[in-house]
Every structure is written in C-alpha cells, then in structure tokens.
Amino acid sequence: MTILILIIIVILTTIYEVPPLIREKRYKELILFSGLLFFGSTLVILEGLGVTVPNPFDALTSFFKPMNDLLKAIFG
Amino acid sequence: MMNKSNISAHQLRLLVVFCYIGTAVLVIPGTVAGDAKQDAWISTLIGIFFGLVLIWSFTKLGDRMNNMTIVEYSVKTLGKWLGSFIAIMFSIFLFMNSATMIYILGNFISSEIMTSTPIEIIIFIFLVVIIFASRHGIETIARTSEILFYIIALIFIIFTVTLIKDIDFLNIQPILELGVKPISKSALFYSSGTSMTLVVFLMFYPASITTKERTLAKKNFFYGALIGGLILFTVIILCILILGPSATTRGSYPVFQLARKASIGPSIERFESMITVLWFVTVFYKTTLYFHSSLIGIAQTFKLKCYKPLTVPMGTILFILALIIYPNSIYASDWDSSTWVSVAITFCILIPLILLIVGKIRYIAENH
Numbered sequence: 169m170t171i172l173i174l175i176i177i178v179i180l181t182t183i184y185e186v187p188p189l190i191r192e193k194r195y196k197e198l199i200l201f202s203g204l205l206f207f208g209s210t211l212v213i214l215e216g217l218g219v220t221v222p223n224p225f226d227a228l229t230s231f232f233k234p235m236n237d238l239l240k241a242i243f244g
Numbered sequence: 245m246m247n248k249s250n251i252s253a254h255q256l257r258l259l260v261v262f263c264y265i266g267t268a269v270l271v272i273p274g275t276v277a278g279d280a281k282q283d284a285w286i287s288t289l290i291g292i293f294f295g296l297v298l299i300w301s302f303t304k305l306g307d308r309m310n311n312m313t314i315v316e317y318s319v320k321t322l323g324k325w326l327g328s329f330i331a332i333m334f335s336i337f338l339f340m341n342s343a344t345m346i347y348i349l350g351n352f353i354s355s356e357i358m359t360s361t362p363i364e365i366i367i368f369i370f371l372v373v374i375i376f377a378s379r380h381g382i383e384t385i386a387r388t389s390e391i392l393f394y395i396i397a398l399i400f401i402i403f404t405v406t407l408i409k410d411i412d413f414l415n416i417q418p419i420l421e422l423g424v425k426p427i428s429k430s431a432l433f434y435s436s437g438t439s440m441t442l443v444v445f446l447m448f449y450p451a452s453i454t455t456k457e458r459t460l461a462k463k464n465f466f467y468g469a470l471i472g473g474l475i476l477f478t479v480i481i482l483c484i485l486i487l488g489p490s491a492t493t494r495g496s497y498p499v500f501q502l503a504r505k506a507s508i509g510p511s512i513e514r515f516e517s518m519i520t521v522l523w524f525v526t527v528f529y530k531t532t533l534y535f536h537s538s539l540i541g542i543a544q545t546f547k548l549k550c551y552k553p554l555t556v557p558m559g560t561i562l563f564i565l566a567l568i569i570y571p572n573s574i575y576a577s578d579w580d581s582s583t584w585v586s587v588a589i590t591f592c593i594l595i596p597l598i599l600l601i602v603g604k605i606r607y608i609a610e611n612h
Binding site: 170174177185189196197198200204205208209211215221223224225228232235236239 | 340425428429432542547548549550552553554557558559560561563564565567569570571579582583586587590
C-alpha cells in the first residue's frame, strides 16, 4: 500500500516538475531533484518492506557524546 | 538569485511567537518541572532572559548579513569549502528539526486524540499541508499567520481565565527547595526548546523583511520572543499552581490535563480540543518554517534558481525520517534531554557566534 502510494506520488511529481527543468536547461536542479527523489523513495520502499533503516539520531548521539558528558558534568 | 519576498515587521513578530511556543507549549512544562519541580517558573524566567540575550546576538549577526541569509553569509565569510560545509550542516539541522516536530505531532495525535489511526497516516496528511505551504513561499505563510494569530490568542485567553479559580499557591512552596543546579539545568533545556530554535529566523530576518521596516523588525523580534516567553511562563506556572509539580511531571502532556480541568460554569467544559487547535497551528508554523528554510538553505548552497523542485523529494525523506528517528517515547525524552541540547547549542549558539566573530575580523581586516 505504502509503495503503491509512493509510485503514484513519484510519477505525478516527475510529470509536474521535470519538463520545465529540461526546457529551461536547469540541469543542476534536475540532478538534485532526481537524486533526492531516488534516495527518498528507496527509504520508503525499504520501510514498506519492513527493513530497519539505520537511525541518524544514534550517530548524532555518539558524535555529540563528549559534549553531552560535559553538559552533564556542569549541570548534573 | 531567489525571488526576494517581503514580510512586514508585524508578521515577523507573529511568526516569532508561533515558533517560540510551537511544540514547547505541550512538551516543555513536563520536562522543566521534571528537574526543577516547583521552581520551574524560576528556570522559565531565566530562560526567557537568556533568550533575549540570544536574540540580541542574532540581530547583531543580522546587521552584518544585510540581504543575505545565514547560509549565504557563511559561504561569504568562511570561504567556499568550509562555508558550504557549514551551510549544508545547518540545512540538515533545520531539516532534522522539522522531522522531530512532525514526529512529536504524530505521536501526540495518535496517542491522545485519534488513537486508532496509524501514525503514518497522520504524518502523511500533515506533510501534504507542509509541502503545500512551503511551495507558496514565506510571504504566504507570514500572511496566514495574521489570521490565525487572533484565534490562538482568543483560545489562550479563555484557557487562562477559566483556570484562575483552580489556583492553589501551596503548590509552589517551598521555593528553592532543591537548590540552584536543577534550576539551571531546566533553564538550559527550556532555552534549547524555545529561544534557541529561533535561529531559523536568520534565514529570513534581514533578507526577507521589507526594506523600510528593518529597524522596526529588530524591535519586533524581541517583542515576539517576549510574548512567546510570557505565554509559556503562564502555561508553566498554571501547571505548577494547579496540577502541582509531581502531577506536571507524571503525564507526557500536562497542558492537556490542565485543559481537561478548565470549565465555564457547569455546562461548558473539556477544553482540550481547543488546546489541540492552538498546538496544531503553532506546530504547523514551526515545522513549515524549518522545512522551508532547510530547502532554501540547500538551494542557496548549490546555487539553484528555485527551491520548489526539491519540496516533494525532501518531503518523502522527511516522511521516513519522522518515522524512524524516535523508535519509542522513552528514547525520545532521553534524546531530547541529552543530545538535543548539545545539538542546539552547537547550531544555535556556536555557529552564529563563529560567523559573527569571523565576520567582524574580516570586516576590520578589509577596512584597515
């Protein structure tokens, strides 16, 4: 169901956004648009298939750990 | 490069109020009271004061930036590579922040109001509105705020007035029972959820304001934060005075419990859906501002002509991000009180401060 809705959304946005970008030769926008849309749809499909997508917040927690410890030491 | 939009000083003030109280009004009282107990109102006052200092530094940075957003300014002062790196990180920070807000909203709706609707559906519907608003640009968002602000103000006033009769002053005694440390900790958390999030306005503050209202806008930036601070102060002190510090901490949404107590006479009662409206509107503005400015940030770093093609692709990523960032609400409250504070300090205090200092040094070096 999620994947079906996703496919409809992807097709509609492509029809709506891509022709003006090609007409005006704005290839940088086109690359960014397709890259992000591809990335986003991959994530949605993975989620729809029940694959666990890694959580970016875990990475942030380990990156900011020294600062967290510092704040904890100051404020208790 | 991008079409210059015009927001009036008055609209800026309303947006600042929305951004200040959005999410915070429901989430902050419980957490602040969790550490400082009955002294939560003291930490709120400290937080409000600290917020005004922070906004003073934002306006200082705004004076330097004129006609540039913080993203363009960072590329200009820090050079192409480092500046672009900071700009991208800043945009990702804004984007990530909108994901947390969508999660908080989805979690609230699916756990308190529409308990049998899956969170995915709520997030999806909310996302459609945000993408729609973002495509119309900041000017339209700012103009709608003028209509909705009065509804919000009315709801808030009714809410406050009907609760006055339940106040019990025994609840805030004894003052300073736990000492200063918990108060400073809650004050830091309070600022990280309210005034620090106003960093998003550095994407609009000098650049999108009507030229002749720039000086007025600076004043209104402060007024907005002050109004927002007073609203939150009222909410927090009502929570403590009526529910008591321990009941405020126990539930996830103390304001929602408070609204259940409010009534006019014997017939009109249960105001919680009104509070939900208030919260919905403010969160909508906050999320839209964040999402919109993250798109503008990305578009400006890559020097695109228009940010609009990015709305739907970024929206799909936002959908997934909002679903996966917090696996459960314990993780959420844990993350919010530790890593979020560090992230907020890095992006809302350190980066603007670095830009301010480097900009000043460059200015002096170029003029002597």
